[in-house]
Amino acid sequence: MSIPTGQKALLLPSKQGEFVVDTVDVPNPDAGEVLVRIEAASLSHLELLMQRTGIYITSYPAILGLDAAGVVVAVGDEVENVSLGDRVLFVANFNLANRFAAQQQYAVMKANLTSKIPPNITFDEAATLPCNLTTAVNGLYSSVAFVAGGIQRGGANLTPFWKEGGRGKYAAQPIVILGGSSSVGQYAIQLARISGFSPIITTASPKNADFVTSFGATHVLDRNLSREVLIAKIREITSQPVHLVYDAVSFPETQNVAYDILAPGGTLIVVVRPAIDQAKLTVDKSVYVVFGSPHIPEYADFDAEIYRILPELLSSGEIKPNIPEVVPGGLSGIPGGLERLKRNEVSARKLVVHPPETL
Ligand SMILES: NC(=O)c1ccc[n+]([C@@H]2O[C@H](COP(=O)([O-])OP(=O)(O)OC[C@H]3O[C@@H](n4cnc5c(N)ncnc54)[C@H](OP(=O)(O)O)[C@@H]3O)[C@@H](O)[C@H]2O)c1
Structure with a gap:
């Protein structure tokens, strides 16, 4: 060449x-x-x-x-x-x-x-x-946890769906993904579907409701709902505690709502530095900022695994770009x-x- x-x-x-x-x-x-x-x-x-x-x-x-x-x-x-x-x-x-x-x-x-x-x-x-799929993967499945620049980095440490027992493992467990029509959100919804989560509750503009449903979201709530209405609607959808929230857009207001949705003992994944009101922080709830880069040494081997199986996931249509x-x-x-x-x-x-x- x-x-x-x-x-x-x-x-x-x-x-x-x-x-x-x-x-x-x-x-x-x-x-x-x-x-x-x-x-x-x-x-x-x-x-x-x-x-x-x-x-x-x-x-x-x-x-x-x-x-x-x-x-x-x-x-x-x-x-x-x-x-x-x-x-x-x-x-x-x-x-x-x-x-x-x-x-x-x-x-x-x-x-x-x-x-x-x-x-x-x-x-x-x-x-x-590349980066946004990696951000969804690392946020949901990575087990790394480290502090960089004073920020707690890490992931939710779910069993990866490509490991034994991982596929469908979280059946009948709810997940909330804020910002489902964002690039990161679309990938997070698809991974949550493969991992078995149900319901998969997300937020988006109403015009994108069918679009995010096509990836596996089971319930789409208008992203402009007030905090109170959004939380009430989530409670109507599931009576179970929500132990995992992925905030794919992570504006200060969405991070704060995400934290309120999260049940004690749960994990919130955010994609930019935390902006949760100090007054509401409790040791009961874990917050991790994900890094969507395989060039961070802590993620390299783990991310190499997903890049190896990605061609098959894309050819089968299981992951859609x-x-x-x-x-x-x-x-x-x-x-x-x-x-x-x-x-x-x-x-x-x-x-x-x-x-x-x-x-
Ligand atoms: N930590 C990392 O390593 C890492 C890596 C990649 C990206 N990120 C960060 O992840 C964030 C998302 O990136 P992206 O590329 O996925 O963004 P994007 O696709 O450009 O985001 C646009 C989408 O955001 C949605 N949105 C805007 N405000 C919203 C709100 N209040 N609630 C719910 N949805 C809302 C819009 O939804 P509608 O059109 O439906 O209204 C739109 O579809 C960015 O902040 C980016 O910097 C971090």
Whole structure:
């Protein structure tokens, strides 16, 4: 395969600077790595946060981008699980160095943390999966627990559905997933379905009720209901205590409602730093902030397991990707797409760009 020496990338020149498309070198894969020609990259809220605050950025100009799908065009030494020409998806290790980031035309990636894309899944669909599926998986099944930056990180430590006895294990147990039409929420609902939870109660705008039901939600409540009405409706749906709540959107107001829904002894998973009123915190309820990255050493082996079985889950249709919405303009379309994310204008879709289309 012919590989150019230069490529287009979206650069953030300085803290809080404006994104600019420029030419950078195409990196080479080291041992254990592959070089991927990125066909689709998706946009995430994290890039907005990084641009605004500089978090996770170690030097400028920085290339961002978490989620990528593309074709393996070069293979480093000691790589056994993927070959030239394979279609793969991955969570990019953007904060380590620019050569790993997704918002460029070529990136390198640790081969053992890529997942092959089955033929029934397009690159656009594949690019919706990596970080947000990992966030749902780690939040529900990971057993890690550690404190980073003063924040308790971890997961709910459910038996993974791919381990013995895990599939359907939580039958007849309720779960509440706030923000079911978000990208993370769609994946959390599907995993909860495979794990057997019932009822699966979620919140979304009424226009997305059928959509989230199609993933396995059994009850969809309007996300604009007041705290009191929402809790009352959940009590009408199930008389059982709710021991697991996954807040897939984790705004301060949803985190506080999630905490109120949770029964004593239960676990709340949030996806951003905790914002629960100090006054209501009790030792009876555990709150973990999930990390959706296989590049955190605590998660790496565990996440490699899901990436190994993901092709089968996608080919069988058991896990469905988000619906991608392609933003035109290649990498140049990213700043406009991020503005739409910032204004909360994206509903039940995942924004995706095609780096090869960059002029
Ligand atoms: N910790 C990690 O490692 C990690 C990894 C990935 C993502 N995240 C975080 O996870 C969050 C979700 O990311 P995403 O990409 O899944 O978001 P997204 O798809 O862009 O979220 C958009 C959705 O949020 C829903 N929504 C907005 N306000 C809501 C509310 N008050 N209640 C319920 N639903 C609401 C909307 O639902 P309707 O259109 O139906 O109204 C919309 O479909 C972000 O904060 C992101 O930063 C964290």
